[in-house]
Amino acid sequence: MEYIEVPILSECFAKGKKPEYLFWVGCLGSIDDRAKKISRAFCQILSACEVDYAILGKEETCCGDPVRRAGNEMLYQMQALTIIEMLKMYEVKKIVTFCPHCFNTFKNEYPDLDAEFEVIHSTIFLENLVEQGKLKINPDIFNKNIITYHDACYLGRANNIYDTPRNLIDKLTGNRTEMNRCRSYALCCGAGGAQMFKEAEKGNKEIFIERIEEVLEIKADIIATACPYCMVMLSDGIKYKNEEEKISNYDIIELIAKSLL
Amino acid sequence: MIKQIIFIITLLLTLGIFSYTIFNLIALFKLTKTFPIRNFGKRFLIMLKVALGQSKIFRKPVLGLMHALVFWGFCVISVGSIEMVIDGVSGSEKSLSFLGIIYKIILFSGDVFAAIVLVMITLFIGRRVFLKIKRFNGIEMTHKTHLDAYIALTMILLLMLSLLGMNTFYISSNNNIAEIKGFYPISNFLTTIIGNGEEDANLYQFFWWIHILLIFIFANILPYSKHFHVFLSVPNVFLSRLEPLGKLYNMDNVTKEVKIMMNPETAYAAGDPNAVPERFGVKDAEDVSWKNYFDALTCTQCGRCTSVCPANITGKKLSPRKLMMDLRARMREKGPELIKNGKSYADNKSLNKEYFSYEEIWACTTCNACAQECPVNINHPSLIVDMRRYLVMEEGEAPSGIKAAFSNVENNGAPWQFSSEDRLLWTKEISQ
Numbered sequence: 001m002e003y004i005e006v007p008i009l010s011e012c013f014a015k016g017k018k019p020e021y022l023f024w025v026g027c028l029g030s031i032d033d034r035a036k037k038i039s040r041a042f043c044q045i046l047s048a049c050e051v052d053y054a055i056l057g058k059e060e061t062c063c064g065d066p067v068r069r070a071g072n073e074m075l076y077q078m079q080a081l082t083i084i085e086m087l088k089m090y091e092v093k094k095i096v097t098f099c100p101h102c103f104n105t106f107k108n109e110y111p112d113l114d115a116e117f118e119v120i121h122s123t124i125f126l127e128n129l130v131e132q133g134k135l136k137i138n139p140d141i142f143n144k145n146i147i148t149y150h151d152a153c154y155l156g157r158a159n160n161i162y163d164t165p166r167n168l169i170d171k172l173t174g175n176r177t178e179m180n181r182c183r184s185y186a187l188c189c190g191a192g193g194a195q196m197f198k199e200a201e202k203g204n205k206e207i208f209i210e211r212i213e214e215v216l217e218i219k220a221d222i223i224a225t226a227c228p229y230c231m232v233m234l235s236d237g238i239k240y241k242n243e244e245e246k247i248s249n250y251d252i253i254e255l256i257a258k259s260l261l
Numbered sequence: 262m263i264k265q266i267i268f269i270i271t272l273l274l275t276l277g278i279f280s281y282t283i284f285n286l287i288a289l290f291k292l293t294k295t296f297p298i299r300n301f302g303k304r305f306l307i308m309l310k311v312a313l314g315q316s317k318i319f320r321k322p323v324l325g326l327m328h329a330l331v332f333w334g335f336c337v338i339s340v341g342s343i344e345m346v347i348d349g350v351s352g353s354e355k356s357l358s359f360l361g362i363i364y365k366i367i368l369f370s371g372d373v374f375a376a377i378v379l380v381m382i383t384l385f386i387g388r389r390v391f392l393k394i395k396r397f398n399g400i401e402m403t404h405k406t407h408l409d410a411y412i413a414l415t416m417i418l419l420l421m422l423s424l425l426g427m428n429t430f431y432i433s434s435n436n437n438i439a440e441i442k443g444f445y446p447i448s449n450f451l452t453t454i455i456g457n458g459e460e461d462a463n464l465y466q467f468f469w470w471i472h473i474l475l476i477f478i479f480a481n482i483l484p485y486s487k488h489f490h491v492f493l494s495v496p497n498v499f500l501s502r503l504e505p506l507g508k509l510y511n512m513d514n515v516t517k518e519v520k521i522m523m524n525p526e527t528a529y530a531a532g533d534p535n536a537v538p539e540r541f542g543v544k545d546a547e548d549v550s551w552k553n554y555f556d557a558l559t560c561t562q563c564g565r566c567t568s569v570c571p572a573n574i575t576g577k578k579l580s581p582r583k584l585m586m587d588l589r590a591r592m593r594e595k596g597p598e599l600i601k602n603g604k605s606y607a608d609n610k611s612l613n614k615e616y617f618s619y620e621e622i623w624a625c626t627t628c629n630a631c632a633q634e635c636p637v638n639i640n641h642p643s644l645i646v647d648m649r650r651y652l653v654m655e656e657g658e659a660p661s662g663i664k665a666a667f668s669n670v671e672n673n674g675a676p677w678q679f680s681s682e683d684r685l686l687w688t689k690e691i692s693q
Contacts, residue, residue: 006688027675029687036687043688057685061674069627070663071542071649073512075670077519104507112511153628158507184633185320188571193627193642197676198662201624204576 006043007054009090019054022092024106026099027062028228034235035228038098041257042122048260049134053096059086065101068109070194077113080105084115098122098253100154100227101192107159121155122253123164123226130171136261142172147255148179148220150211150234151186152227165226168252172259179214187211189233196229212237215247223249268349268473275477282484289554289596296550304499311638312498318636321565327381328636331417334374335491338424341371345473358442368443372428376447379421386414396564399573401583406487406562413488416479423475425451426468434461490561494637497559500552501638506629509646514539515654542650545611546592547599549644554592556639560585566631566641572624579624581631581641587616588644613648622648623660 012019023046028035046053061079068076087095095117097103107119120128129135147169155161162183169176181187190200190207200206212234215223223238225231228251235249298304310316315332319325344357358364388394389410397407428448433455435441458464483489490497543549566581567573573580591612599606613622625645632640652658659667666676674681 006685008685025684025687027677027679030684031675031677031679039687055688057688058681060684061681062670062676064670066676067667067670068509069646069649070659070666071646071651071653072659072667073515073541073650074519074654075667077512077515078523079670079674081516081519081523104505108505108508109511113516153626153630154507157629157633159505185569185630187574188626188628188630190571190626193625193646194663194666194676195626197666198623198660200575201572201577201579201620203572203578207571207575207626210571210575 008057009054009092010057010059012054013090018091019052020094021051021053022087022090022095023053023055024063024095024097024099024102025055025060026097026102026228028232029099030060032228032232034231038228038231038251038253041251041254042098044257045126045129045135045253045260049129051129051134056086063102063105065105066194066197068105069192070197080110080113080115084110084113087115087117092117094118094120096120096122096125098226098228098251100152100158101229104154104158121159121161121164121226123155123161123168126168126253126256127164130168135256137171137256138259138261139171141259142222142255143174145173145222146175146177146220147173147222147224148177148215148218149182149224149226149252150179150189150215150230151183152225152230153186153188153192155226156186157184165224165252168256169224172255177218177220179218181214187214189227189230191229191233196232208233208237209240212241212243216241216243221247222255223247224252224255225249226252262352265349265352271474271477272346272350275481278481279484282481285597286484286558288600289592290551292547292592292596292599293549293551293554296552298500298552300503303503304501307501307503307638308495308499311501311636312495315636317634317638320634320636327384330374331378331381334371334378337367337374338371338378340367341424342473342476345469345476349473355442364442365444368445372425372445372447375421375424375428379418379425382414382418382421386411386418389414396568399564399567399580399582400578401580401586402562402564406586409486409488410562412482413486416475416482420472420475420479423468423472427465427472429455430461430465430468433457434465487560487562490559490637493555493559494561497555497637497639500555502640502643506632506640506642509643512541512650515541540651541654542652543644543647544613544651544655546588546595547604548612548651549588549647553588553644556644557585557588557592559637560589560639561637562586563636565634565636566639569630569634571626571628571630577620577624578618579621583621584617584641584644585639587612591616613651617648619652619658622652623663 007019009019009022023042025039029039061083063083064076064079067079095106097106098121100121103119103121106117126135130137149165149169151162155165166176187210188207189211215234223234225234231249231251238244238247238249315325315329318328344355347356348354389397425448428445429451432441432445432448433452483491540548560582562582564582570579570581595608598608622645625642627642627646629642632642669676669678673679
């Protein structure tokens with residue numbers, strides 16, 4: 001296995017280089033075994049497209065989304081103000097991230113604390129790369145697969161990004177299919193609002209089971225996601241239902257990394 | 262002349278009761294927190310699209326159309342109602358007929374819409390009685406809330422019947438067709454069945470009075486009913502939040518404290534040391550913003566929010582509709598006492614315990630499906646987060662898993678227990 005360097009912002013800065021983009025990996029992308037694969041795939045695409053980027057590495061910390069939604073505004077603002085100070089010190093102008101929660105917090109909430117960054121979600125970033133001709137996708141890898149897309153709440157309803165992920169999937173296969181509840185009607189995976197960190201309240205079903213049952217009703221063999229939280233929940237759901245043979249869950253980034261020309 | 266005097270007395274009585282209601286409501290609004298409203302141009306466009314265009318109600322296409330027809334009908338018919346008030350006060354008849362062709366179009370469509378609304382309301386009543394609609398049920402839906410719905414639907418039904426009766430006998434009591442002002446296709450047809458008796462002129466007066474009295478009664482019932490939305494939904498849409506649904510409002514009082522913590526030298530410059538610190542978040546009805554309370558009064562309990570809530574769908578207690586109903590009920594209970602006894606009044610109850618409990622507060626995934634679905638742009642998740650803010654920052658209360666996530670973020674910068682030293686491990690495994 002050949003190793004490639006992932007540029008670290010502090011090291012670039014010490015050498016007097018200022019990368020154009022900060023790739024904000026996010027907590028799940030840094031530490032969750034499944035989501036780490038998305039981070040790797042994204043770096044693979046970034047190098048293939050010769051994007052000038054760096055990551056914060058050990059200096060990265062939680063953006064504050066889960067603690068804020070759990071009501072801890074104090075801790076959120078401490079995280080946010082620390083991060084904003086650090087990013088200003090590194091003169092970061094553009095941030096790209098594949099976590100819709102980090103994306104939403106940076107884009108919509110940090111400006112209240114005097115942050116001025118351009119924030120781009122990975123799906124938009126990849127679509128731009130395709131449009132610029134830098135990212136070339138092999139249409140033959142997944143063209144036999146039936147792919148459905150699970151809308152992440154923090155991309156869709158929260159930020160009105162519905163078409164971009166679908167456009168990317170359409171470059172991979174002609175067989176994109178939709179679940180009954182999709183786009184602004186999409187059902188949450190159950191992880192947002194800090195639910196990921198607690199036991200669910202008393203009910204008759206887990207939310208991710210409700211969603212995975214809906215996925216299994218349609219004839220898709222790949223469920224594409226664009227959020228590491230959704231990925232944790234849906235992958236769990238597939239395992240829970242013992243349907244790993246029938247359907248797999250990938251981030252759109254991973255699908256594209258496998259289809260690089 | 263006698264008719265005129267009776268009418269004016271009735272009108273003054275109606276306006277008097279209505280003003281009393283509004284006066285009381287304003288007193289309740291004064292208990293709530295401020296909430297800035299800017300950008301009126303954009304709001305106007307949203308109002309055109311979502312309120313007048315009914316864009317969100319069309320998310321359920323068939324029912325959406327049925328509701329839209331009722332709404333548009335109301336808009337047209339209310340012009341006729343205004344004319345009736347002018348006629349009643351001035352003792353004239355059809356006082357707006359000088360508007361010419363516009364007048365004819367309005368009365369024409371008012372007559373047609375009266376029949377359409379009549380059919381729609383009959384269908385709505387039938388649907389409530391005979392079909393078991395899931396979203397009309399739930400722990401918050403009681404006998405009283407159902408009764409409230411039936412009262413409003415019956416009132417509207419009677420309003421439309423009296424309007425058609427009034428139009429029909431107006432036509433049939435006029436011997437000279439040339440004297441008839443306006444054009445009424447449905448009522449014209451009805452005259453072929455029921456009109457042409459000697460009592461027609463009296464029947465016209467009868468239905469005229471029934472119709473206007475129903476309007477006056479309806480207007481004074483509405484503020485105490487879930488159907489207050491007849492008045493409030495258009496303004497509520499005008500006042501809707503303009504930011505993306507994903508955004509939470511910043512707590513500036515927290516920013517102040519955090520900045521002092523991060524940079525202690527600024528502490529001395531930080532304003533009045535004697536200022537009473539404001540409560541963080543929402544514990545009870547008086548902690549909400551006036552916009553939250555406006556939402557609660559506007560909610561007509563349609564339950565579209567609850568029907569898409571992932572927590573509710575999977576059998577949890579959380580129902581976004583219940584939050585709006587609880588806030589309204591709690592304000593009705595505590596508000597007048599706060600006005601009477603002052604801000605320190607307490608009754609050992611609170612919105613976040615006896616009404617919208619911890620179990621409900623913590624079940625929300627902030628997915629915003631409820632806010633997306635609400636036809637009048639109510640925002641439930643931001644209020645739920647405000648309730649969490651109170652629990653966490655004022656009482657240190659949170660589910661154990663969330664408390665652990667807090668301490669992990671504080672100690673190692675991630676909601677999981679994972680050293681920041683290990684944040685780069687994934688880069689060692691990249692291959693190309």
